Amino acid sequence: MEKVRNYTLKVWRQPNAESKGAFKTYEVKNISTGSSFLEMLDILNEELSEKGEDPIHFDHDCREGICGMCSLFINGQPHGPEEEITVCQLHMRTFSDGATITIEPWRAKAFPVIKDLIVDRTAFDRIIQAGGFISVNTGAVQDANAIPIPKQNADLAMDAAACIGCGACVAACKNASAMLFVSAKISQLALLPQGQVERKKRALAMVEQMEKEGFGACTNTYACSAECPKGIDLSNIARMNREYFSAAISS
Amino acid sequence: MSLDSKIPEGPLAEKWTKHKFNLKLVNPANKRKYDIIVVGTGLAGGAAAASFGELGYNVKAFCYQDSPRRAHSISAQGGINAAKNYENDGDSVFRLFYDTIKGGDYRSREANVYRLAEVSNNIIDQCVGQGVPFAREYGGLLDNRSFGGAQVSRTFYARGQTGQQLLLGAYSALSRQIAAGKVTMYTRNEMLDVVIVDGKARGIITRNMITGEVQSHSAHAVVLATGGYGNVFFLSTNAMGCNGSAVWRAYKKGAFFGNPCFTQIHPTCIPVHGDQQSKLTLMSESLRNDGRVWVPKTVETAEKLRKGEIKPSSIAEEDRDYYLERIYPSFGNLVPRDVASRNAKNICDEGRGVGETGLAVFLDFRDALERDGVETIKAKYGNLFQMYEKITADNPYKTPMMIYPAVHYTMGGLWVDYNLQTTIPGLYATGECNFSDHGANRLGASALMQGLADGYFVIPATISDYLADMPYDKVSTDHAAFKEAEQEIKDRINKLLNINGKRTVDDFHKELGKIMWEKCGMARNEKELKEAKVEIQKLREEYWKDVKVLGVNEELNMTLEKAMRVADFMELGELMVDDALDRNESCGGHFREESQTEEGEAKRNDEKYTYVSAWEYKGDDKPAKLHKEELVFENVKLTQRSYK
Secondary structure (H helix, E strand, O other), X not given: OOXXXXXXXXXXXXXXXXXXXXXXXXEEEEEEOOOEHHHHHHHHHHHHHHHOOOOOOOOOOOOOOOOOOOOOEEOOEEOOOOOOOOHHHOEHHHOOOOOEEEXXXXXXXXXXXXXOOEEOOHHHHHHHHHHOOOOOOOOOOOOOOOOOOOHHHHHHHHHHHOOOXXXXXXXXXXXXXXXXXXXXXXXXXXXXXXXXXOHHHHHHHHHHHHHHOOOEOOOOOOHHHHHOOOOOXXXXXXXXXXXXHHHHHHO | OOOXXXXXXXXXXXXXXHHHHHOOOOOHHHHOOOEEEEEOOOHHHHHHHHHHHHHOOEEEEEOOOOOHHHOHHHHOOOOEEOXXXXXXXXXXXXXXXXXXXXXXXXXXXXXXXXXXXXXXXXHHHHHHHHOOOOOEOOOOOEOOEOOOOOOOOOEEOOOOOHHHHHHHHHHHHHHHHHHOOOEEEEXXXXXXXXXXXXXXXXXXXXXXXXOOOEEEEEOOEEEEOOOOOHHHHXXXXXXXXXXXXXXXXXXXXXXXXXXXXXXXXXXXXXXXXXXXXXXXXXXXXXXXHOOEEEEEOOHHHXXXXXXXXXXXXXXXXXHEEOHHHHHOOOOHHHOOHHHHHHHHHHHHHOOOOOOOOOOOEEEEOHHHHHHHOHHHHHHHHHHHHHHHHHHHOOOOOOOOEEEEEEEEEEOOEEOOOOOOEOXXXXXXXXXXXXXXXXXXXXXXXXXXXXXXXXXXXXXXXXXXXXXXXXXXXXXXXXXXXXXXXXXXXXXXXXXXXXXXXXXXHHHHHHHHHHHHXXXXXXXXXXXXXXXXXXXXXXXXXXXXXXXXXXXXXXXXXXXXXXXXXXXXXXXXXXXXXXXXXHOOOOEOOEOEOOOEOOOOOEOOOHHHHOEEEEEEXXXXXXXXXXXXXXXOOOOOOOOOOOOO
């Protein structure tokens, strides 16, 4: 039989971007250890709805750890205590019975709160728009096997491409730096032959946009990579710096 | 109104090429005079919006998520099919076409499916060009694996996250067009209606999900790419936000709905853990390449397992029933999804299911681990194994996975002609939201293929044929048709907010899902379908009297968003039941208990049901009208599908 547990939740409530937020305390009871963290919040929200209180708003969608929508800062850690997973994959068996759990939104100047635990991450989209692509029109390509790519490079590109754009790296960083996110895309494309033509332009444009959005600088704390649900490697940041500086010098 | 599928004349292999030549073109300088709306930014929508932008059209793209990169295509794990024949194992466009037609149990159009197979190769080229990091061999060339329903290896993949990589490819192309000013992107915006002016689709009504503002958007054509409606079952592998509202609104404005009852129940999902479950998680079909499906031979052993008295590893080889390998020796564990799902259900109905609930079967990697070693298996499925362990707290390297079927995909959707146009001129449907290519059952790794085929290659070609005849004039959003549609939406929102009932939206949704799953799910019969129809009608009536929707419109209000989606599901569910009742044959994922072979396999009735059901909305109080598009097969012979 599955066990059930009770928890005390301290949740950040903020009606909208303009208002000031505050923590509010809730008790949740009889939560199955097999439930996911978000299912636990669903249960609380059902109870709040029944009582006529506004449910806690949080972003979520696929609930399979891949869409990057869910974004909760739990007990001081983005996506909670478990390694290499998103909140939607976090299960209540991780938390002991009677525990107090603090839930906050991502906190960063570039990610303003929209409501409760939901933040605006469109800054990430704008960084990709600045250069996170290969300029190839539909149909204007050669056969997929025309350019062999060493497996090692393809694998490294895939490692970097695994980024889900959730923003945990920014939330984890004391400077709210987006270097891990930006470097993952720059690395993916820099590692592939298809990405070579626009390599310099891309690094310059994406870094410039990143700074414009108000993300902080990197001071090598490495919290980003430690908290990344997809284990994006720090070496991507080093690669991005190389890409950026060599582009800056030669342009 | 009669259905014209607009299938081009001529031999199968030449239809698309010839058709493309015959389609009218819009000259490059004139393209900028046309506005196109694209709703949804998954593979179909993202690819279409990007391609339209590249061609020079003005595009407005919409998604309900906070970024176009999050559309549910991202969750597709296993791969994408293409007839490249890089493996030299006898693949060809015709074979991919044949497998897809057969896999769909002969309920799809030959011409559409052939075109899909034909452009599949272009898709792989396109994605590689965009920098999609597909898996490669040591020689640097692309790697392939096998999927259900095929005896060749034609599936391209990027670890267990192919959908993510393909979507990010489309998203990067879309981002480029946004930066170029050709696409205006509206995130956190939900489409609530389509607007018809003089019989043509000329725009949509949306709700800004942050401010609650109801807005009108005008264009020369509207392309829907809004995905499937599997969430009508409450529990499914779809994302929480996936909904059928866009297609349902289009249906109510005159677009016919094709084969609504064709639902795919995916065999390899993580079993339900209890009442608190909010959604189901898929484990990729690719696992069936190496995992072997089994249950104990006897009910007694299964009972001991369920009680936890014995462990799966302690069951001797001769006491295990590898039932898929036993019943289907030639396809074994790689039978198509509908067959695998139905067999799992039968086994559990016999009392041989495992897990606490008895609603699960084993998917065992023991033999593959022994044969290939942990490292090889980890390289292939590492992230899937990790996901499984996080959710169930079981380690699949040590103990077999447990799986059970779950709602995954809807083959049904808006009826479209060969040009992907619905019965409303100027309104197109692409990807999962149309009915077109998968018949009664979709093969694995074909959803990604269809989404991108429609988005990159089909719709950019066919839409010009329509636009070429359209005047450049724009319709003002002050036009009465827009104002009326806006008002209807506002009234609907107010109505929901003012019911002040007792039951929550989720509570209703769960009840609807239960009716659908039990009576219009993996097995269907006349009696239960008729019961379901009455139950849904009753539930819907209660919904509009007793649902509790809190808050106001003018703010981020997730309860309100959901309430509108569930209201549409309440109607859509009934149409699915109507369609399932009409089709008194078993085909693909649609299994009517009245129509089965002696061995319990799905039995088609080609004489009576070789048609696409296209339902026309006739009013809330009137039954929908069924139109039939007869399917003509000139290139394949209809046979009883056999995977033995």
